[in-house]
Amino acid sequence: MKLKFTKMHGTGNDYIYVNGFEYDLKNPSELAIRLSDRHFYIGSDGLIIVAPSNCADVRMIMFNSDGSEGKMCGNGIRCVAKYAYDNELVDTSKDEIDIETASGIKKVKLYIGEDKKVDSVRVNMGKAILKPKDIPMCNKLENEESFIAKEIEVDNTKVIATAVSMGNPHMVIFTENIDDIDLDAIGPLYENHEFFPERVNTEFVEIIDGNNFKMRVFERGTGETMSCGTGTCAVTVAAVLNGFAKYGEDINIHIKGGTLVDRYEEDGTVYMTGSATVSFTGEIEI
Known part of the structure; x- marks a missing residue:
């Protein structure tokens, strides 16, 4: 055929x-x-x-x-x-x-x-999902209201992460020098972390300013990709919730494949262009 x-x-x-x-x-x-x-x-x-x-x-x-x-x-x-x-x-x-x-x-x-x-x-x-049980995350976190700027351990290293679902689960990590990260090596460790029973997409994010962020992503089931739309939305949400950006403003997320413009409204709705x-x-x- x-x-x-x-x-x-x-x-x-x-x-x-x-x-x-x-x-x-x-x-x-x-x-x-x-x-x-x-x-x-x-x-x-x-x-x-x-x-x-x-x-x-x-x-x-x-x-x-x-x-x-x-x-x-x-x-x-x-x-x-x-x-x-x-x-x-x-x-x-x-x-x-x-x-x-x-x-x-x-x-x-x-x-x-x-x-x-x-x-x-x-x-x-749609609206960002923040409750761990709905993301979903593991049972021991199911009674938490959110997972924002919480400590998580990967390969004996402790990092601060924020979990968001945009219809699929994301773990957002704000860090520095993201171009130096070996995603092929560490990506699978994050993807299969015990906190996420359905695996997770992971975004590593560098802050440029309150309206501009640089991102790399390791997608579950695929690996590193040039871009991830739900990922940039998760980053936008996480940036606002962590105090790095503001509600209702256009936020430029710069990925390997270009730039997406996202907005997180106070009612929880996320827009992506x-x-x-x-x-x-x-x-x-x-």
């Missing part, structure tokens, strides 16, 4: 996108592992299927490069919005659409370019 696909990225966080209105993939988890291989196949951080939804304009189904199913991806959802609009899978008279994800329905606003295609997307990411880019389209035998 020949499969048509579109390779897209949001600030370097790249996925293979497939039209779920056209294809009914039987084993998407296995396919994600195969197609994500950067040496022998297309290469990506995972596979995303843009499918019909019973409760929104479209549904986003995502798989990481290791085959595990993801609940939400901030960079991925922006590309889903562009894919759906540019391919007329949604009503193109609207510049706002709803996208069903495994962590709920997300509302997105589309910014259309002169070529009548989507240039960038603002996503209402960033690009969505087509790398190429193709067809592959599966």
Whole structure:
């Protein structure tokens, strides 16, 4: 069977996108592992299927490069919005659409370019989740109201971390000289920390000023990536909660793949704005 696909990225966080209105993939988890291989196949951080939804304009189904199913991806959802609009899978008279994800329905606003295609997307990411039992974290922390600026031990080293869920769990660590960190070595130790029964995405963050932060991310199931949209949102939330930034202000999170602009409102809602880019389209035998 020949499969048509579109390779897209949001600030370097790249996925293979497939039209779920056209294809009914039987084993998407296995396919994600195969197609994500950067040496022998297309290469990506995972596979995303843009499918019909019973409760929104479209549904986003995502798989990481290791085959595990993801609940939400901030960079991925922006590309889903562009894919759906540019391919007329949604009503193109609207510049706002709803996208069903495994962590709920997300509302997105589309910014259309002169070529009548989507240039960038603002996503209402919903409210940040701070209670450990809902992130989720381990049972011994389930009665805590939050995990903000708390001590955690990794590889016999104590660090200060803040835990946030944006539909998937994140551990944010503010530190210095993040370019010198060997993420390939220490990333898996954080990802599989005992405090996080479903594993965790980890962000290492350098403070530039109150509106600018530099971030590197080690994603569960994938490893270090160029960008992580839910990760930048978690960093924005953590920055405000730790007193490094303010509610209701645009915060620029600089990652390897570019910059995302996030905002954390006092009611707990997080907004993310960033690009969505087509790398190429193709067809592959599966």
